[in-house]
Amino acid sequence: MTYPTEDDFHRLLDALTMCVLLHDADTKAIVWANRAACIALGFSVEELLPLKARDMTRPEPKYRREIAVAAMDRSITEGPQGYEWCYRSRTGQDMLSEAIATYVPLREHAVVMVQFRDISAEEAVRQELRRYETRLREFMQDLSEGVAVLTHDGAIQFISDSGRRLLGLAAGDAPGSVFDYCGARSRESLAGQLDDAPLQRPSSPQRYRMIRRDGSACWLRITCRRLVIEDDIDGLLIHFRDISDEVGIEEARRTEARILEYAGRYNAMGEMATAIAHELSQPLAAVRNFIEGSIRRLEYAGPVEDAIWGLRSADRQAEHAALIIKSVREYIVKREPTETRMDLRDILADVAYFIELRARDAGVRVHIMQPRAALPVLCERVLIGQVMLNLAFNAIDALADVAADRRDLTLACEEEEGKALVRVIDNGPGVPADAHGRLFDGFSSSKAAGNGIGLSLCKNIVTRHGGTIWALPAADGGLECCFALPLRLE
Incomplete structure (x- = not known):
């Protein structure tokens, strides 16, 4: 098998934009660097050759020379090895890098080629994302509002810590489906709300009586919208808040209003009492007169027709009085x-x-x-x-x-x-x-x-x-x- 010469290999690597260092396979000392590596580190090839790990690496335990040597040794027996390394330039600037060690047997001698690229910016982004995620988790843990991502059939794919608390879920409990927490009436209404979820904005809030995992009842106000993130997520985002106290206050106010309205009707009756008494006095007096007249006619053997006429007239006046009383009673009667x-x-x-x-x-x-x-x-x-x-x-x-x-x-x-x-x-x-x-x-x-x-x-x-x-x-x-x-x- 014919191996490339070292000069051929150098010319090939100099054409790359990726940084490359060649280390002697036995001593692991630097024997050559391509142009991209020299520019990134700020050293010429001649200046790099005598440098040791401590001269061009951050002084931390995870960047000890032994760790890099072990990765190079494994590349000889196990194939290319990837690892994270921090290079330090002539100006003292650290360059966090993703390195790959590959064994290359050249005609003159065997070397380990280490390709590396600067990932400092990527790592900074990752750290910022981790910090953002940590802060977000802390904020969401204390929210009074729960957040969940559902599949289109209602299965809960993700739920915030505050959402787990609202649904009475213990640590490690699988949340299941959102419909597991609904009664029959709420389930049908919630399904309709989810089916009609808009894409650009949250739906109008609706409230439902729900049963928590621990069996206790609560009222939740829920909004939802369609959530589409490229090929990653196609589901429903819901926000829900416990409004049990609000519902309780509303019910108390409704009860209070019913009591007040009932009392108000009796108060109005008190104001009408005088007028009603006057109105009733007329038919009652007429009833008495007609009955007395009928009794006299019967006592003195008067015409029976006159007595019957008097009694019928009394009956009409009594009916008139009854209608007045009925109107009043219908007005003040307590009803839902x-x-x-x-x-x-x-x-x-x-x-x-x-x-x-x-x-x-x-x-x-x-x-x-x-x-x-x-x-x-x-x-x-x-x-x-x-x-x-x-x-x-x-x-x-x-x-x-x-x-x-x-x-x-x-x-x-x-x-x-x-x-x-x-x-x-x-x-x-x-x-x-x-x-x-x-x-x-x-x-x-x-x-x-x-x-x-x-x-x-x-x-x-x-x-x-x-x-x-x-x-x-x-x-x-x-x-x-x-x-x-x-x-x-x-």
Whole structure:
């Protein structure tokens, strides 16, 4: 076998851009360097020959001469050997390198060729990435939000430490599928959210009741988006946060609101009691008169037809009284909130009876203005009726100091900009100009002795129905209170 001459080999290596050092196979001393190595290290070939490892290597245990010699020896018996080495240039600058030792038997003598390239920049990037990853892990560990990467069928490929904590996973537990933590109803809804995950931005947040691995229940708010990273990842990125406390607070507020609304209905009944008593006194007195007249006719053997007529008249008056009592009972009866599609005109017609009773005793003329077209809204009929009653009763009370011939109250329904609008207008004294904006915020009132709780309750009810409520000066003096609810035309 013919081996290349050393000169031929030198010419070949000088053409390379990679740095090359030739070491004697026996002594491991440098016997030659190509042009790229001389430029990188800042030495000529003649200057390199007498140098030892300590002269051109960082003084650390992992860069001892014995380690490099061992790698060169292995290259003779085992083939090319790769290792990391740090070269030091004439100027004292360290050059972290990736080195490969290869045994080459030349015609004159055997050498070990060491090819090396500067990886300082790459190592700096790797170290920065390691630091970034460490910091990221530390930050994510303390987050209140979990992060996970899912396959398209819901299997969890990656989950942050905070996410494991939220799902009740112990160290080493396989997370499994995201659907393992859902009930049947939540599973169907979550699957739909994941199927519709957008690519560019997170989805709208949705919340689900989940069961942790330890069996405890929680509520999670979840957003997701499609995640595509070249050929590495094609899945779903989800962010989830524990909102159990928020859900608990919302439920407590709903319970409190129901209690307040129930109490509000009884409070309104107290205000109507006098008017209702007056209204009931008429049919009850008539019943008594008709029955007494019938009894006299029967006692004195009068015409039976007259007695029957009297009893039937008494029955009609009793039925009238029963209808009044039934209307009141239906209004104040405690029932769970049930929102149904109602015509706002019908609700106003229902409460107009009570408003007119109260207004009649106060000497107030009531004007009801209804549009021809229906005003369909989604609401709880009793609660929206209560808002109308509260606003109307406040207006009637405000008219007490107005001359009797000028006491007018107008209740109007109409459509405005896609909403059903209710306006309650009086020509009373009104309220100070700076009070309109805070009239429904609680502890503000249009009454001299009022505390504003009824108006605050009105705002609570209207807001929960997705509407708005406000007050403004009436065109002819007095106060105009309005509230608007979204129309439900479909």
